[in-house]
Amino acid sequence: MAKGIPPKHYFIAFLWFLIPALVCFYVYHSYKVALPQKLSDQVQLTGSLATQDFKRTVRSNVQALQNLTERIEETDGAYYDYWKQDAKRLLKQNESLDFVEIINADGIIEDVYPRRPNVPAIGLDISKLAYRFEDWKSKSNQGITNITQWLHLSQGGDSFLIDVPVYINDEFRGTVTGGMNFNEEFDRLSYYLKDFAIQIFDEEGTQFYNYNNYDLAQKDPYYIFETAMIMDSDLNESWNFQLTFSNPDFFAEEMLLINIALAVGLILSLAIGLLSFFNRNAQVAARRTFIINKELKKVNQHLEEQTQRANQASIAKTEFLSNMSHEIRTPLNAIVGITDLIGSGTNTFEEEHYLSLLKQSSKTLLNLINDILRLDKIESGFSEVAHIKFCPSDILKNIEQFNLQVLKDKGIAFELKIEAEEHSFVLGDRAKYEQIINNIISNAIKFTESGSIKVLYKEEVSENKTHLSISVKDTGIGIPQDKLDKIFERFIQLDTGMRKKHSGGGIGLSIAKHLVELLKGKISVKSQEGKGSEFSIALTFDTAVENCTTKDTTPKSEIPNLNILAVDDNKLNVIVLSQLLKKLGLDADIAYTGKDAVSKAQKKKYDLIFMDVHMPDIDGYEATKQIKLANKATVILGLSADSTLSAMDKGIDCGMSDYLTKPIDKSKLILVLNEHFGIGGSQKIVI
Known part of the structure; x- marks a missing residue:
């Protein structure tokens, strides 16, 4: 023991x-x-x-x-x-x-279908077949169907014969x-x-x-x-x-x-x-081991706290990615739709309008992607609120244009009523505002099979603030009263049957509510099942100086002649950058590799170099170091789709004067050129 x-x-x-x-x-x-x-x-x-x-x-x-x-x-x-x-x-x-064969009253097979394999049976007199005729005659006289035993047929093969008697008069x-x-x-x-x-x-x-x-x-x-x-x-x-x-x-x-x-x-x-x-x-x-467990309990408590923090960070990251992945669909859908429309316009104005919509949607999509790629924002669960100039009423008109085709396909009437005197410009987060409105209108289109969708936009300006009131009313399926309080929760669908009929992950309204609260606004809903729903949104923005009818003109730039080198292994990127510089009155030499860039910088003194970071032979960081050894005065601007803080810090550390992210934002480019090469007020490029 x-x-x-x-x-x-x-x-x-x-x-x-x-x-x-x-x-x-x-x-x-x-x-x-x-x-x-x-x-x-x-x-x-x-x-x-x-x-x-x-x-x-x-x-x-x-x-x-x-x-x-x-x-x-x-x-x-x-x-x-x-x-x-x-x-x-x-x-x-x-x-x-x-x-199938026809046997007459005397027991003679008159005809067979199909004939070819059964020809030997035609004309056969079954009265001479004792095992066959007696049973055939007896059952026929009684007017009943006869099923024979398993027989070997005269035309070959084995089969049951089913005799159904025919009586006429x-x-x-x-x-x-x-x-x-x-x-x-x-x-x-x-x-x-x-x-x-x-x-x-x-x-x-x-x-x-x-x-x-x-x-x-x-x-x-x-x-x-x-x-x-x-x-x-x-x-x-x-x-x-x-x-x-x-x-x-x-x-x-x-x-x-x-x-x-x-x-x-x-x-x-x-x-x-x-x-x-x-x-x-x-x-x-x-x-x-009771005493030891006491110590372990303290350690476990500490670990639990750390685990809880990690879980909270993970939840925040998951929520952020979920929102962003849904938001991306809106401008991407607009880009694809407008691309299809370009070339179908009847006049130059329509083409310019389509290109304007395409540009706006591209910028919205770029802003969303930038949010996803900024790891510091993802891990903290924090989404910045931009403060840029835009016209809220124009965005409503754009969203109407984006959805015209699906409205036409479903046969739904769409009415947009704008009650505003000046159609003001505001300062705020255009992308989030557009996402909110688009989510609500898309939701109305999705759940409306017939009837109409009415959008009422009201605008009131007071004390440098623009107060917006937007109502989206549809004649769709409506929302049951017992689910009205939960409609803004994540992944909520009305029922299984509806989920099968209407696609979607059930986070559109949740994202809209989150964004409205992020912009310090309010959103509410009234609905009656079978008769439709009405969503109401209230938002307040800072008022900009201009109204929406004001033209945003850009004076021509005055800048010294610069020797510029554009370095990128992607030829399309080089073309885009070169054309953008030409619009500013600047010309640029081109290098497609890091080695080529270093070689050209040794032969010619450049005032400005746009340096791609990721290249196959010598990357942009190493090329910058080598060029800076011989030409310290050269301004080198990093150029990459990598917008993480670590990439930017690395670029500055190796000698880059600034760091631009692809696709290049024109306003940012002009700002950087003014900072490094503008001479006095008259020679600066004005945005």
């Missing part, structure tokens, strides 16, 4: 093993006793259901022939002229039907007879009976159907289902149907499974006993 372990621990552990083990033995014994009856019941039930399916298949094919016979009788024999067309259709519809005119082989249809019915074997004999004891090698199946009669399948009015001419397990060792396999189950149960019982034993011993050891 181990030192320090009380004897009762062994006894209790033994009980924890014994009780589950006894339960396992009881279940094992009960299942073993009940298994034969269970398997027998399974065979009987399966056989009964299979028999009904097989009968239904035969009767369905027989009914097709009976329908043809009825058409002949209803037309007093006139339909004999069209029976082949009907027979052709029946052969396509009934897989078991091989051919109570006079026997012969039979419509079909040759049928049910094996393929029976195989399809048996497809789901892979664990069973089936055989069927006709009334003469001839086996005409065998599934899953019945001869190799188990032979115990206790597990065999056998029944008579009565196919016509003659009770003495029934088929014999037999079904059993296809595997002769099925019982041994079932026993193997329950033996394995018993072994697993005993192992688990032993494990329970051992766990009980070790658990009690662990309790003894726990008492000895």
Whole structure:
């Protein structure tokens, strides 16, 4: 006995093993006793259901022939002229039907369809076939359908013959007879009976159907289902149907499974006993380590605090990415739509308008991407509020244009009413404002199948503040009252049926509410199920000097002649930068690699170099260092799509004077040129 372990621990552990083990033995014994009856019941039930399916298949094919016979009788024999067309259709519809033949009242086969493989049967006198004629004549005189035994046909092959008598004005005119082989249809019915074997004999004891090698199946009669399948009015001419397990060792396999189950149960019982034993011993050891656990508790508390902080940061990051991924769709959709419209305008004004919309949407998308790429914002969950000049009423008109096609496709009327005297410019976050309005209008379009959407915009200016009131009213499906309070929560859809009909992740309204609160505004909703909804938004911005009708002109720049070098391995980027500089009256040399840039800087003194950061041979950081060694006065501006703080800091550290992100913002470029090369007020480039 181990030192320090009380004897009762062994006894209790033994009980924890014994009780589950006894339960396992009881279940094992009960299942073993009940298994034969269970398997027998399974065979009987399966056989009964299979028999009904097989009968239904035969009767369905027989009914097709009976329908043809009825058409002949209803037309007093006139339909004999069209029976082949009907027979052709029946052969396509009934897989078991091989051919259809007409036998006259004297027992002579007058015609067969199809003829080519059955020509030897035409003209055959069945009155000379004792095994065939007597049964055929007897059933025909009674006016009932006759199903023969499994026959070898004169034209070759084996089949059942189905004779349906034809009576016109109570006079026997012969039979419509079909040759049928049910094996393929029976195989399809048996497809789901892979664990069973089936055989069927006709009334003469001839086996005409065998599934899953019945001869190799188990032979115990206790597990065999056998029944008579009565196919016509003659009770003495029934088929014999037999079904059993296809595997002769099925019982041994079932026993193997329950033996394995018993072994697993005993192992688990032993494990329970051992766990009980070790658990009690662990309790003894726990008492000895109580003091140590106190210290560990303090450490765990500290770790828990750290974990909670990490979780909060992760949640903030997840929420930010979720919002941004949804917001990106709006301007991207506008860009794609406007791209399709460009070239379809009827005049220059329309083309300029489309390009203006495209430019605005591109900037919105760029702002969203910049938010995602700034890791410091993502990890803190903080999204900055921009303070730029824009016209709120114009954005509403743009959103209307973006959605014209989908409104037209759905047949929805759209009414935009603007109640404002001057259509003021405001200072605020244009992208977030546009996202809010677009989300609400898109939501209205999504859930409105007919009727109209009305948008009312009101604007009031007072004390250098512009107060906006926007209402979006639709005639859509509405919102149930019990879900009205939850409609602004994340991932909320009205119900499963609606989710199947309307796509979306259920975060559009949540994003709109979050952005409204970020802009210190208010959003509310009124709705009646089945009649529509009305969303109301209230926002306040600083008022800008101009109103929306004021033209934003840019005086031509006056700047000294500069020797400029543009370095980028992407030719399209170089073209864009060169054209932008040309609009400012500047020309630039071009280098496509870091090595080429260093070489050209050694041969010619450049005032300004635009340096791409990521290049295949020498990256922009290394090229900057080498150029700065020989030309310290050269102004080098970093140029990259990488907008992280670490990338910017690295660029400044290696000698860059400033760092611009792609795509280049014209205002930022002009600001940088003014800072480094503007001479006096008259020579500065004015934005």
